[in-house]
Amino acid sequence: VQFVESGGGLVQPGGSLRLSCTASGFTFKDYAMSWYRQGPGKELELVASITSVGGSTNYGDFVKGRFTISRDNIKNTVYLQMDSLKPEDTAVYLCNARHTWAAQIIYWGQGTQVTVSS
Secondary structure, X not given: OEEEEEOOEEEOOOOOEEEEEEEEOOOHHHEEEEEEEEOOOOOOEEEEEEOOOOOOEEEOOOOOOXXXXXXXXXXXXXXXXXXXXXXXXXXXXXXXXXXXXXXXXEEEOOOEEEEEOO
């Protein structure tokens, strides 16, 4: 199992970033995909999730319409479009895969750093 996460970096407050996570080594379409984040000194928290066929999404309360999760089951890729970024969005963002019918099967990416600062 391998994840290639990209799109992180340094952005000014109010700016945008698009994270990508391309997976291999498992049947991508059978997995719900999520983005989690862990800020400095903070606990891991769910940012957004999307079901295996993309029919349903869920977001952390702090997102408040600023982020959009999507997936491409042909490209085995999940995306996180982040707009109106705030300094408190600074964190390592990690890609997560959870099997739709065997929820104990979970895979994690290595994470990509997002820093929001002027």
